[in-house]
Amino acid sequence: MIKNNSRVNRMALGARVVLLLVLSQPAWSDVFVLWSSPDLPSSRSLGVDDIVFSWKEGIAPLLAAGRRQGYRVYVETPMPKAKTAAEEAAKAGCTGVILDIADAESAGPGKDVETLQVLYPHLRFLVLNLNGKRPEMRGSLIIKRDSVLEVSSPTAQPWIDTNLALVKVEERAHQTQVPLYTFSWSDQGQQKTQTADDYSLAVAEAGAFRADLVLQLDDQIQQSLYRHDAQAWALWNQVRSTLKFFSNRSAGALEPAANVAVLVDRLDTSDEVLNLLSRHNIPFRVLLTSDLTEQNLKGVDILIVFAKPNKEIGEQINSLAALGATVVLVDAPGHYPWQKEPPVQLNEHTTSYATGRGKVLEFPEAISDPETFAQDIRRLLGKRNALLTLWNGLTTIAVPYKDHSGTIKQLDFVNYALDPVRVQVQVKGSFASIQYESPERACCESLISVKREGFTEFVIPDLRITGRVRLELQ
Amino acid sequence: MHFDRRRAAALVVLTFSLGSSVQSSENQTLVYKKKYIMGTVFEIAAYGASAERVSAAIDKAFQEIVRIDDLMSDYKPDSALSTLNRTAHFRTERVPSDLYRVIEQAVGFSKLSEGKFDITVAPLVNLWKAALSGGSIPSPEQQHQAQACVGYEKIELAPPDQIMFRSSCLRVDLGAIGKGYAVDRSAEMLRSSGIQDALINAGGSTMLAMGSPPRQKAWLVHLRDPSHKIDPYVMLNDESVSTSEQTASSLLGRDSAGHIIDPATGRPVTSQFAVSVIAATGTMSDGLSTALLLLGPGLGKSLVSRTPDVSAVWISATAQLEAATNGPQIHFNGKL
Numbered sequence: 001m002i003k004n005n006s007r008v009n010r011m012a013l014g015a016r017v018v019l020l021l022v023l024s025q026p027a028w029s030d031v032f033v034l035w036s037s038p039d040l041p042s043s044r045s046l047g048v049d050d051i052v053f054s055w056k057e058g059i060a061p062l063l064a065a066g067r068r069q070g071y072r073v074y075v076e077t078p079m080p081k082a083k084t085a086a087e088e089a090a091k092a093g094c095t096g097v098i099l100d101i102a103d104a105e106s107a108g109p110g111k112d113v114e115t116l117q118v119l120y121p122h123l124r125f126l127v128l129n130l131n132g133k134r135p136e137m138r139g140s141l142i143i144k145r146d147s148v149l150e151v152s153s154p155t156a157q158p159w160i161d162t163n164l165a166l167v168k169v170e171e172r173a174h175q176t177q178v179p180l181y182t183f184s185w186s187d188q189g190q191q192k193t194q195t196a197d198d199y200s201l202a203v204a205e206a207g208a209f210r211a212d213l214v215l216q217l218d219d220q221i222q223q224s225l226y227r228h229d230a231q232a233w234a235l236w237n238q239v240r241s242t243l244k245f246f247s248n249r250s251a252g253a254l255e256p257a258a259n260v261a262v263l264v265d266r267l268d269t270s271d272e273v274l275n276l277l278s279r280h281n282i283p284f285r286v287l288l289t290s291d292l293t294e295q296n297l298k299g300v301d302i303l304i305v306f307a308k309p310n311k312e313i314g315e316q317i318n319s320l321a322a323l324g325a326t327v328v329l330v331d332a333p334g335h336y337p338w339q340k341e342p343p344v345q346l347n348e349h350t351t352s353y354a355t356g357r358g359k360v361l362e363f364p365e366a367i368s369d370p371e372t373f374a375q376d377i378r379r380l381l382g383k384r385n386a387l388l389t390l391w392n393g394l395t396t397i398a399v400p401y402k403d404h405s406g407t408i409k410q411l412d413f414v415n416y417a418l419d420p421v422r423v424q425v426q427v428k429g430s431f432a433s434i435q436y437e438s439p440e441r442a443c444c445e446s447l448i449s450v451k452r453e454g455f456t457e458f459v460i461p462d463l464r465i466t467g468r469v470r471l472e473l474q
Numbered sequence: 475m476h477f478d479r480r481r482a483a484a485l486v487v488l489t490f491s492l493g494s495s496v497q498s499s500e501n502q503t504l505v506y507k508k509k510y511i512m513g514t515v516f517e518i519a520a521y522g523a524s525a526e527r528v529s530a531a532i533d534k535a536f537q538e539i540v541r542i543d544d545l546m547s548d549y550k551p552d553s554a555l556s557t558l559n560r561t562a563h564f565r566t567e568r569v570p571s572d573l574y575r576v577i578e579q580a581v582g583f584s585k586l587s588e589g590k591f592d593i594t595v596a597p598l599v600n601l602w603k604a605a606l607s608g609g610s611i612p613s614p615e616q617q618h619q620a621q622a623c624v625g626y627e628k629i630e631l632a633p634p635d636q637i638m639f640r641s642s643c644l645r646v647d648l649g650a651i652g653k654g655y656a657v658d659r660s661a662e663m664l665r666s667s668g669i670q671d672a673l674i675n676a677g678g679s680t681m682l683a684m685g686s687p688p689r690q691k692a693w694l695v696h697l698r699d700p701s702h703k704i705d706p707y708v709m710l711n712d713e714s715v716s717t718s719e720q721t722a723s724s725l726l727g728r729d730s731a732g733h734i735i736d737p738a739t740g741r742p743v744t745s746q747f748a749v750s751v752i753a754a755t756g757t758m759s760d761g762l763s764t765a766l767l768l769l770g771p772g773l774g775k776s777l778v779s780r781t782p783d784v785s786a787v788w789i790s791a792t793a794q795l796e797a798a799t800n801g802p803q804i805h806f807n808g809k810l
Contacts, residue, residue: 139508139517140678158515158677328726350726361726369722376726392549395510417510 031203031243032074032098032214034182038062039226043070046225047240052076052098052214055085063092074098076128076214079112086120096124098180098214127174128214131269132183133161135205136198137395137416158395160416165274167209171256172286173267181206182214194218196238197418197465200439203239204466207246208399208412210256242466245439254401257408258283259387260377261300265289265307273306273367276374281398283387292316297325299406301385302377305329309336322356326380331366391424396463400427411469413460420462431456431471438467502671502688507532512543512653514677520664521671521688531667535660535674542656545573546648548596558637559596559645566630566638574635576648576655576757583651583761584626587777591765592737596647597623599735602742606721606733621740654716654760657682661756674756679717682756683710697750697804701793705807708752708785713802716759718767719748736768743768747788752802754783762786771796 032050038061043049048071053062055077066073072095077085079099086097097120099113113125138159163181170179183202185194199215206213224232262274262284277284287296289307297303297320309317309332318337321327329336338353338360346352346361353360361380367373378386387408388400395417401410408429415421430451435444447469449458460467505528508517516539522528545554554573561567569577580593597620601612612620623643630638648655653676661682664672671685673693683693692709698717699705708715720743721732732742749767753759762784766774771788778786778798787804788796797804 137508137510137515139515140675141506141508141517141519141673158510346727347724363725367725369725372722372725376724379724379727392513394513419510421510 030178030212031206031246032180032212034076034214034216035062035066035222036219037222037226038065039223040065040069040071041225046236047243050074050095055081055088059085059088060092063089063094067093072096074124074126076100082112082116083119086116086123086125090120090123094123096126098126098128100130101127126177126180126212129166129170129179129181129269132163132166132181132213134183134185134198135163135201135414135416136161137418158417160279160395160397162275162278162397162414162416163205163211164209164278164397164399165271166269167211168274168278168284168286169267169269169271170211172288172291179209179211180214181211182216185216185218194221196235199235199239200242200465201414201416201418203242203246204414207242208397208414208466208468210399210401241439245437245466245468254403254409256283256285257387257400257402257406258285259299259301259385260284260381261287261297261303263287263289263292263303263305263307272370273304273373276370277377278397280374280378281388281390281393281396282374282377282381283400289313300325302380303327304377305332308332309334317360318355321358321360324357326358327360328377328380329360329362331364333362333364336360386426387428389426391426392421393423393425396421396423398425407473409471411471413463413467413469415463415465418465420464423460423463424457425460425469426455426457427471428455429471429473430454431473433470433472434458435470435472436460436467437470438464440464441467444470503528505529505532507536509536509539511536511539512547512656512676513549514653514679516656516660516677517673517675518660518664519673519675520669521685522669527667528669531664531669534667535663538659538663539656542572542652542659545570546576546652546655548647548649555646555648562637562639563642563644564638564640566632566636568635569637571635572655572659574631574633574637576651577629577637577646578631578633579655579757580648580651580761581626581629581631583765586781587765587769589626589737590768590773591650591761592624592626593646593648593651594624594626594629594644595735595737596645597621597643598737598740599647599649599733602732602735617740621737624737624740650764651757651761653677654680654714654756654758657714657756657760676756680714680756680760681710681716682714684712686711697787697789698748699789699808700748700791701789703793703808704789704795706750706787706789707805707807708802709805710752710802713752713754714756714759715750715752716756716763717748717750718763720745720767734764734767745770746790746792747771747794747796748790749774749786749788750804752785752804758784771798774798 030050032052033048034052051066051071052074053059055075063073074096075085075089075094076098082099089097117125138161166181167179202215221232225236260282292313303320303325305327314336317327338355341353341355344352349363351362388398390396390398396413396415399412400408403409408427434447434449436447437443447458449456501523502521503525504519504521505525506519508515518532518535520528520532547553548555550556554570558567558569583591601616601620605611623641628639628641628644630640657674657676657680660674661684674682681695686692692711695708695710695715697706720734734743736743745767749763751759751763751766753762766786769777775798778784778800781800783801785799785801785804
């Protein structure tokens with residue numbers, strides 16, 4: 001805990017903190033490179049603005065070196081060391097402090113961060129989620145620390161380790177900040193050598209998901225870059241092309257499009273159902289029970305309820321269903337308003353209640369098969385309500401973004417296979433112009449499209465790691 | 475019969491000393507690589523004296539799988555299979571030798587299984603594919619219409635490379651055998667590059683073991699066990715294992731589709747079993763795993779008993795266990 005001895009007016013403090021935090025929120029994602037030595041190339045040559053050093057005693061020379069090389073310098077620290085780190089960072093003229101928060105449940109910046117922000121008004125404080133995964137397409141064979149290879153559980157798709165669900169939870173957990181996460185490259189205790197594609201995929205994922213990333217750069221690569229090693233620079237220049245691709249902030253005003261909402265009473269970045277929704281390209285957002293307002297439920301076609309509804313929430317759910325939505329209530333037995341309608345037993349698990357123009361499905365137990373559950377949600381959406389459908393996209397995640405009117409304007413793609421795939425896309429809306437760009441292809445290539453029953457279909461010929469489609473209505 | 479990539483995985487355990495994509499042990503370097511092909515992740519772990527050579531051999535094996543996919547994909551409109559499906563109705567077509575060979579073997583499995591395994595099930599597969607991805611369940615009329623197009627006996631084979639369909643609506647789908655064939659071909663490529671010890675894994679559903687890891691007699695492969703109680707395993711040396719399992723039932727819906735269609739009923743099979751088959755080649759284990767799922771343990775055991783060097787195990791989520799051994803031994807670690 002941080003003790004604040006200064007006398008401050010609490011209301012003024014709160015207003016000031018909120019203002020600072022809002023002002024500190026960038027419109028687009030950033031990559032912060034975690035560096036470990038005082039030997040570092042210049043910001044300009046690395047093509048990176050933000051550098052991060054982990055807090056340790058005697059960090060001052062590192063911070064000074066970072067500043068000398070033209071970076072905005074951040075100190076990353078666990079919360080217990082935050083005040084000391086902030087003091088050092090302020091003295092060294094750093095830009096900010098990145099605070100390690102292991103558990104996303106600590107929603108909101110919290111009192112400690114507010115206090116720090118007041119004490120050090122010139123520093124930017126960011127909350128970092130440490131629970132990210134190394135993004136990759138997993139095989140079934142896994143190399144383990146105890147010298148065995150074994151196969152993971154069966155899956156209908158290639159297993160994709162993605163951070164999209166974490167980002168969705170973080171969007172709700174820290175609403176005044178762009179989601180910021182990091183991950184370790186080591187895989188179950190095994191350290192592998194990272195390739196340019198590995199780093200590019202990490203950068204692409206954060207960029208496509210509109211999240212900020214603290215990118216851990218291998219120590220040897222750091223040293224090699226400083227020593228002007230040609231091989232290291234060849235690797236980094238590939239990564240730079242992806243960094244550059246996501247430095248285009250022109251579409252910063254867009255926001256994620258989603259017509260599925262997941263209602264929870266605690267935020268959990270490791271929730272496997274959310275992971276599987278992500279992998280099935282079902283755009284969703286996460287709500288807490290306190291978020292259930294008419295405004296927040298606007299445009300929701302499916303509400304998945306993992307919270308235990310009280311009377312008031314039950315009535316709100318009933319009203320949403322009555323307006324035409326489908327509500328899936330999971331593992332929350334009780335008495336609810338929709339139960340006055342005759343129940344229809346769909347299978348051994350699920351009971352359906354028709355409610356106005358919509359319905360409520362009650363699933364009486366916890367989800368033991370998230371893969372099948374996600375497929376069921378996709379089926380419930382049906383063709384009519386699917387914002388986005390991919391074919392040959394088993395290794396691809398696509399994220400739709402909309403403008404203030406709700407029209408989808410952009411799709412960002414990430415392909416975890418790292419080999420070019422030909423992805424067929426169907427997006428809701430009749431679009432006259434489909435413009436495609438990627439790090440390999442300069443902006444922009446017009447894609448041929450077919451318009452059918454309120455949807456537009458087109459093909460991305462060779463999606464390698466990432467690409468972006470801009471959509472314009474006719 | 476299959477139309478998508480949902481197959482159950484087996485488990486494999488092999489021992490070696492370190493943990494990265496390149497590892498060395500007693501002059502034997504293990505190289506591991508993966509690649510997304512045929513809608514799944516192919517993985518190859520191979521031993522050899524030189525990491526560079528092993529790596530190059532694996533790349534060559536992956537190229538071979540890509541080549542097979544280019545021939546046998548029904549997704550790619552210009553594949554040899556797609557061309558055949560468009561043009562071979564009442565007209566003899568010359569096809570690439572790989573395609574001929576795999577169709578010939580598939581027809582052999584159809585005869586062996588008395589039509590339960592049937593690569594002409596494509597019209598039914600396409601019909602149910604829509605249902606599985608959110609469309610409505612096909613009507614009985616639609617099912618009947620599609621079923622009329624099915625029948626392996628309507629494929630006319632003229633060696634060495636000519637095929638004709640004696641039906642105007644027959645289509646071939648190699649989803650139930652193509653990966654097995656690709657695994658066999660990739661093994662050939664590894665052998666031609668001097669690799670003797672390797673494990674090839676097609677998304678967990680088909681694995682082929684070449685030789686054995688250093689200082690071991692075989693590759694230890696754990697099989698799919700939906701009950702999590704039985705823990706079956708096999709020791710593979712120049713053998714393959716494939717596992718088939720129907721798509722899990724819908725949690726929220728009334729009707730369950732499913733990707734494995736019974737040609738006899740025109741509907742998804744409702745088997746609760748995961749079936750693992752051990753055979754000499756990937757083509758054989760892949761084809762037989764589907765056939766034995768459709769046949770069930772009753773008729774399936776009979777098929778195994780008249781097929782040399784094949785073993786099979788059926789396991790349900792409730793730990794019902796049925797096994798038939800006419801070849802490699804299947805071991806059980808579990809409490810049962």
